[in-house]
Amino acid sequence: MTALKAEADGLSMRTIGSPSLVRSLFRLGPVERLQVMVFPMIHGAAGEGPVLAELPVLDLSLVGTSVIDDRLVLLDHRVCGE
Structure with a gap:
């Protein structure tokens, strides 16, 4: 995970619609x-x-919210320091 993030050179890495992948990413890095x-x-x-x-x-700290199409809500959280 750390190597992939280094290769991304500051770009965001995202996953959409895969709960098992999200759980793995949280465990790995x-x-x-x-x-x-x-x-x-x-x-x-x-x-x-x-x-x-x-x-x-x-x-987690809530840093933003967005309403999309008058029905979907996007909650944006940052992980707080340990």
């Missing part, structure tokens, strides 16, 4: 930012379990 998009849909019993349940304990 220093994640500095977490963006969560909230969709207004309830899956009930048919839905998957909590997506962030297996992540390590993190102290």
Whole structure:
């Protein structure tokens, strides 16, 4: 993870729609930012379990919010120092 970040030369690395990849990235290396998009849909019993349940304990600071298409909300968090 550290080598990939060094190769990115300051560019953001992102993943979209893969909870298992996100969990692996949090376990492997220093994640500095977490963006969560909230969709207004309830899956009930048919839905998957909590997506962030297996992540390590993190102290997050909300640094921004955006409303997209009058229904989606993007929450932008920074991981606070240890």
